Amino acid sequence: xxxxxVLTLVVAAGYVMASPLSTLAAERxxxxxxxxSTENSGLFRYLLPLVQQDSGIxxxxxxxxxxxxxxxxxRGDADVLLVHHRPSEEQFVAEGFGVRRYDxxxxxxxxxxxxxxxxxVKGMTDVxxxxxxxxxxxxxxxxxxxxxxxHKLELGLWQTVGVNVRAxxxxxxxxxxxxxxxxxxxxxxxxxxxxxxRGTWLSFRNRGTLAMLIEGDPRLFNQYxxxxxxxxKHKHIxxxxxxxxxxxxxxxxxxxxxxxxxxxxEQAFFPNARKSGS
Amino acid sequence: MDDMRAAFLTxxxxxxxxxRDLVAIVWLSLRVSxxxxxxxxxxGLPLGAIVAIWRFPGRTAVGVMLNAMMGLPPVVVGLxxxxxxxxxxxxxxxxxxxxxxxxxxxxxxxxxxxxxAFTQQTMADLYEEYAEQFxxxxxxxxxxxxxxxxxxxxxxxxxxxxxxxRASAEVGAVIIxxxxxxxxxxxxxxxxxxxxxxxxxxxxxxxxxxxxxxVLAVNxxxxxxxxxxxxxxG
Numbered sequence: 339x340x341x342x343x344v345l346t347l348v349v350a351a352g353y354v355m356a357s358p359l360s361t362l363a364a365e366r367x368x369x370x371x372x373x374x375s376t377e378n379s380g381l382f383r384y385l386l387p388l389v390q391q392d393s394g395i396x397x398x399x400x401x402x403x404x405x406x407x408x409x410x411x412x413r414g415d416a417d418v419l420l421v422h423h424r425p426s427e428e429q430f431v432a433e434g435f436g437v438r439r440y441d442x443x444x445x446x447x448x449x450x451x452x453x454x455x456x457x458x459v460k461g462m463t464d465v466x467x468x469x470x471x472x473x474x475x476x477x478x479x480x481x482x483x484x485x486x487x488x489h490k491l492e493l494g495l496w497q498t499v500g501v502n503v504r505a506x507x508x509x510x511x512x513x514x515x516x517x518x519x520x521x522x523x524x525x526x527x528x529x530x531x532x533x534x535x536r537g538t539w540l541s542f543r544n545r546g547t548l549a550m551l552i553e554g555d556p557r558l559f560n561q562y563x564x565x566x567x568x569x570x571k572h573k574h575i576x577x578x579x580x581x582x583x584x585x586x587x588x589x590x591x592x593x594x595x596x597x598x599x600x601x602x603x604e605q606a607f608f609p610n611a612r613k614s615g616s
Numbered sequence: 617m618d619d620m621r622a623a624f625l626t627x628x629x630x631x632x633x634x635x636r637d638l639v640a641i642v643w644l645s646l647r648v649s650x651x652x653x654x655x656x657x658x659x660g661l662p663l664g665a666i667v668a669i670w671r672f673p674g675r676t677a678v679g680v681m682l683n684a685m686m687g688l689p690p691v692v693v694g695l696x697x698x699x700x701x702x703x704x705x706x707x708x709x710x711x712x713x714x715x716x717x718x719x720x721x722x723x724x725x726x727x728x729x730x731x732x733a734f735t736q737q738t739m740a741d742l743y744e745e746y747a748e749q750f751x752x753x754x755x756x757x758x759x760x761x762x763x764x765x766x767x768x769x770x771x772x773x774x775x776x777x778x779x780x781x782r783a784s785a786e787v788g789a790v791i792i793x794x795x796x797x798x799x800x801x802x803x804x805x806x807x808x809x810x811x812x813x814x815x816x817x818x819x820x821x822x823x824x825x826x827x828x829x830x831v832l833a834v835n836x837x838x839x840x841x842x843x844x845x846x847x848x849x850g
Contacts, residue, residue, distance in 0.1 A: 369714060369795075378814050383798070400714060400795035414703035415713055519813025526815075544815030572703055574711065 367396040368579045371408075371416035373487060374517040376562070377401030379537035379606050384599045389586055395579050403517065405485030411435065411565075414572030417580040419565045422535075423487035427563045436565035437577075442587050443596050443607045444561045447491065448539055449552035450522070451477075451531035459531075465555040470499040476510040478530035482521050483513025487560075492533045495557065522548070535560055537606045562607070564588075587611070619818050626822035631829075637799075642830060645803040648716050648790070649783035650834075652723030653731075656779055660728045661772070664735025665761040669743055679736060685729035690722075694789030697722040701793065714795040719803070722789040727779035734775030738768045773842050777835055784831055804830070 376382055377399060386397045400410065404421040411419040412435050419436065421427060430436045449465055451457070457477040459468035472479050473496075481503070482489040496503050503511045512530070514521045518538040525532040526546035534542075539550065552558075564584050569575040586592045593609035600606070630638060667678050699705050701713040701721075712718045742764050750760050765772070787805035794801030796810060804827045811820035 369797075374813065378810075398714065398795075398797045398800050400797060413705075414708070517813050519815060523812065523815060542815040544817050574703060 365396055366394060366579065367398050368417040368576050368583060369398045369400060369415070370418045370420055370583070371400050371402065371410040372420040373404050373407060373422060374401050374519065375422070375488075375535040375538050376420065378517075378519055379541050379601055381537070381596070381599055381607060385592075385595055388591075388595055389583060392591070393579075393582050393586060395583060397583060403482070403484045403486030404488075404490070411567045414567065414575065417567055417576045418583055419567060420562065421487060422560055422562045423490050424561055424563060426487075426490070427565060431565060435568055435571060437568050439563045439565045440584060440588055440611060442562045442564045442611055443593075443609045444559060445536050445607050446553065446560050447488065447533055447558040448536050448550050449531065449533055449558075450525065450539060450548050451551050452529040452547050453549045454529075454547070455551060457531065460551045462552055463555060465552055465558055466495050466499045468552055469495055470501060472531055473499075473501040473503075473506070473510070478510050478512065478528055480521055480525040480528060480530045480532045481511060481513045482518065483515045484517070486518070488518060488533060488535060491560075495533075537601060540601045540604060540606055561610075619821065622818035623821035623825065626818050627825040630822055630826055638826075640799065641802055641804060641807055642826070644716060644801075645784060645805075645827070646830070646834075648719045648803060649723060649780055651720045652727055652783045653776055653780045655720060655724040656727035656731050657776060659724070660731030660775075660779075661735050661765060662761070663728070664732040664737075665739045665765055667732070668736045668739035669761055669764070670757055679733075682729050682733045682736060686733055688726055688729065690726055690786040690788035691792070693725050694722055694792035697725065697789065697793045713793065714797060714801060716794070716801060718793040719790045719801060722793045723783040723786065726786060726789060727783050730779045730782055731775050734778060735765075735768075735772060738771045738775070739764050742768050770842055770846055773838055777838055780834060781831060784827070784834075 372382070378401070382397075382399050382401075386399070390396050400407070400416065402410070404423050404426065407416070407419060407421050408426060408430055410416050412430070419427075419430070420442065427436070427439050431439050449459070449468060451459070457468075457472040457475045459471055462468045462471075469479075481492060493503070507513055512524070512528070514524050516524070518534055519542065521532060522534060522538065522542050523544055524530070526544050526548050529547055531551075536553075564587055566577060566580045566584055567575050569577040587596075588611040593611055596607050596609040597605065664682070667675060667682065697718060698713070700707050701710070701718050702708055703711075703713070712721075739761075743760075746760070746764065749755075755763070785805065787809050790801070790803060791806045791809060794803070794806065796802050796806040802810075804823060808820045808823045808827070811823065
């Protein structure tokens, strides 16, 4: 009896140990490096089953900040890059790491902060002026500080109003080095201001006293681009399937699917693909 | 406090409901961490025993190293394994990045020093009892190591369980080398990190409670097997 139990356990252990290797089996898949905003909002969870249904390609998404996503793709660890910081994307293509960049969709950034609004920025239409006011009053602002698309945009805005946030780091300006959600958790805990993409904000559940204070400034426009990693740089890149995924996103069906996706009843991403890339 | 209560209720709901995604995540967590402990035992048990028994130059240094490496930061191990497995890294050809196998590798690096250090301690104590008999019977070191490992097998289980605890609890390494890909490399700890980042604190904590129950169950099974085996084989 006991021998049988031990034998069963040994066989079970063997099975358990062997099985991680077996998941390597021939599923047709590509790896996409993308941003936390697309993952956290649930967009991929909505789109990817449709992609697989239409093309037979399983898409594996590694969701990190835009900076880290580009570093991954640069090393050849992803087949496709889907991020949101146009200047870096264009540089990525110019340096030969990507084949071509296509616009896919956009949404926007919003400024969130405590409902009490100590810096008095609610309802302002000029986001840069609002940031300047936050800086002038030394109201606590929480930054991603992680080289992500959101972080890069935020740094650009500070620059336009001549605020040196690096000098203020650690005082009223706090850099978390975390993803969007982690940063919102900290902003919520500190009752601080933060810049976030709308998708992550809509799906964020730990708002505490935070509320959306500013939206609609054209500078808060958030364009997502998609790039096939250059197979000339890394020969294992799955160029055919990667391009098929990109084509699907840009197709009428893909664009329609992006437009249909709802987050808390609101449209979170707006398709704007042009068939010609840059 | 509301979050805490919500977490316990959610955890209860998860246990009762057992949704398919969750079962897949739990199963992958178990597979990865148990495999890591298995792999780490293959390395750690002999390594610890050798260091305990063989007198070789630098033996103390190796012992100190093993003890220090029990504190390896998971995020550093993750980064190292990532650089090794990355397509431009030395093992990039294998295409193992962002697979469960990569996670097993990273976790076994974390667990091996724990098992080795624990084995070393257990074996050294046992060896003191047995050394004279070995000498009088003319038993060589290879045979001695095997005998000690076999005789100490019940105590060594604690080292394996400590290793399993370390593996199943860490998030820093697996999130880097696994990528937290839904349905492929998402395990309990990376799910908890993801739900925390979405602000789903109650759900995240509920998953944490679930993970702790899981580790408890594994430990309970191990103890029952040990006690039964002890009774039968003495």
